[in-house]
Amino acid sequence: MFTVAALYHFTRFKNHLELREPLQKKCEDLGISGSLLLASEGINGTIAGTYENIEKILIYIKKMPGCADLEYKKSVSKLPPFPRMKVKLKKEIVTMGQPNIDPKARVGHYVDPSDWNSVLHDPDVVVIDTRNEYEVDIGTFKGAINPQTSSFREFPAWWEKNKAKFQNKHIAMFCTGGIRCEKSTNYLIGQGVENVSHLKGGILKYLEEMPKEQSEWEGDCFVFDARVSVRHELKEGPHKLCYACRQPILPEDKERSEYEHGVSCHKCKSKTTETDKSRFRERQKQIQLSRKRGQKHMAGYDEN
Secondary structure (H helix, E strand, O other): OOOEEEEEEEEEOOOOOOHHHHHHHHHOOOOOOOEEEOOOOOEEEEEOOOOHHHHHHHHHHOOOOOOOOEEEEEEEEEOOOOOOOHHHHHHHHOOOOOOOOOOOOOOOOEOHHHHHHHHHHHHOOEEEOOOOHHHOOOOEEEEOEEEOOOHHHHHHHHHHHHHHHHHEEEEEOOOOOOOOHHHHHHHHHHHOOEEEEEOOHHHHHHHHHHOHOOOOEEOOOOOOOOOEEOOOOOOOOOOOEEOOOOOOOHHHHHHOOOOOOOOEOOHHHHHOOOOHHHHHHHHHHHHHHHOOOOOOOOOOOOOO
16 A cells, blocks of 8 residues: 655745755665656645655655645555656746736635535625636536636636636635645735635635535546546546546446557547557557566556
8 A cells, every 4th residue: 555645835946956865866766756847936746655755745845945844645556656766847836927926925715625615605705616627527516616727828818818707706716635726725815806816725625524425526636646636535536537638437448449558448539649649559559568577667657
């Protein structure tokens, strides 16, 4: 059993470039896999390993400059969720493309998972799902607005186009683990919205803490590792990943005529060229050859 930790923290690193190599080495020494993003604004990512070594790496990260209050959520996975460890340098730890965003300055009011249902039931509150369309497609909260964005960069433009509908309303937002809402609530405050809230700890914390019989969540929650989706108590969901378009599909979708393992699914077959498909087939061939040599890939990546 693997322990998975989804984490993020906004802090102003003086030189995040110098932090990358020591963090990469520490993760490798502990047998940690996953992906961590470092930017001048902080750290974000998901990692996996043994329970003991995840505890050790979290202690290490908390000792990094300004990271004592690191936010993280733990869950478990039966299979290794990641093939390797990567610490990457980025301009933003979650890309919104708005230069004046600063979650360290001010964010919306945090709503604990235990209080979130009352927000959902309040007729004077507009609830917005800040995630991307493919994430919303497999699960969301009852009555939440779906901006139908394909990337977080599109959210400001969506807001600009639709803000007149929400004039003088209380806006409540949610996302997978909370990080996008740190930026989106700061953005709305900068746009003059006075009453802004967001779900503390995101969907993952809600699914962890809220009893299923009291839940307002419908469907499953997409996660960025080999589990693909989770549900209440953070149990693994039924979804698999199409490794051509990286979107979640159900096991029965593999029976559809559009599905070819590692090459296409019903969501993407018409969106890629034959050249793309040939490249995907070659990639899949190399994965299978690596598998025969005993080399590891992310769980599910080389499954048929």
